[in-house]
Amino acid sequence: MTDELRVVRAGFAPIKGTRHLAYDRVELDAQGAVGDRGLALVSVDPADPARGRVLRTVQNPSLVAVRAEVVGDGLDVALPDGQTASAEPVATGESITCDYWGREVELELVDGPHAELFSTWLDRPVRLARARRGDVVFAGSVSVVATASLRDLAERTGQEALEAARFRPNLVVETDEPYAEDTWLGREVRVGGATLRIGVPIPRCAVIDLHPETGERDVRVLKTLATHRPLNRAGEPAFGVFAEVVTPGVVG
Template identity: 55%
Template sequence: MPAPRVVRAGFAPVKGTRHQSYDAVRLDGAGPVGDRAWCVVDVDQRRVLRTVQHPSLVAVSAVPSPDGPALTLPSGATAPGAASSSGEVLTCDYWGRSVTLDLLDGPHSALLSAHLGKPVRLAAAPRRGVVYAGAVTLVSTGTLRELAARTGLGVDDLAARLRPTFVVGSDEPHAEDTWVGREVDLGPARVRVTSRVPRCAVVDLDPVTGERGGRVLAALAAYRPRAATGELLCAVDAEVVVPGTVEVDRPT
């Protein structure tokens, strides 16, 4: 198939926080480098926080640096990027899987605890350690325009709600569904599309404030067939076949 044009790229450096846009994303064999490199942990419960249960995480903006993520809250409060290992290792539950995490020292945990209203710690995650779903997620512009027409939300808003690694150009809504089992070139990189993405209530969270609303799930339910499991599907997951840096093709 012809290589699709990449019109948007992004990920969240801290799992569950705001989905950030980038001019380029480097893919290695495990996926986007820097994607969900950190996570937020409830130490007492030994559990990685999930966005669907802690929607205010979405309001946290995280910018990666070699020393750690720089965090900014809607209030303007910040924590700089410097974060160091505390020497504490904790095995946590994440969607029924056990993951071993390196708890970090620095100002991030206090900032996040105040924002979430409960004691939490920032932790460094092993590559692919706390990721639910595929390494790379793709959605087409046709899909976003179809959902925009059905919800009244903007295309950029919907892209931030669906949190794909790449938005690719296509006039046909849900064209990406036909790519399952196929390889897709993304600039110098290549991915193999493995499955469609089941969606949860996170897509109904405002991508900036974390407030509930938008009725994206209801819009999908009105016209999209459900999976055999009953889940609503939108966008596709993929695995990296050929690593490379994928740049956004912006109009000149």
């Protein structure tokens, strides 16, 4: 028998590193949440040591303050200062092989007004690029965080609550016992119209110390996690779990 989990939030960011948004309806296919990190920003400045790399949130925290949303075939981007760009990204026929956390990923460069907007915001020349479905996922296709674990961590950090978006999960599921999800390895669960197989814990980095709307460092969540959670070989504490899609479907 497959257990059912109640989803209280579903979301993703269409451009890697931008604000994580909640949606009323999220489609899950074999590669995860449709639209999740389908686009990424890459540096094109020959003088930039990071040229040829997908921009990382931890090194570009101001990306979190940018709201990006796919509307139909178009991409709407809004900066905190009021600047906006709305257009359909158009493939240029060019591709670029980029480093994505030590893994080579081939991206398709796209044109539109978004690159200029991001270049101004980041104060460095960047291009917008499209990834093939699944290319930006390096462990599990869906990220899952549980409500009881969020409540426990908020208490440990001295906060009334911690925003789920801080952890950028595809799904937030309701639980009663903190970190019960650690025991779900290999378990199949229903979420809306989809079925998932729960995988390994998610290692966390300093991105979770960023406010999920401004990108400013505010709460020392990572240090708190490291005091009571399992660490991987890199010293990263676990929070939440990855999952693979067994049966595609819609959540919401």
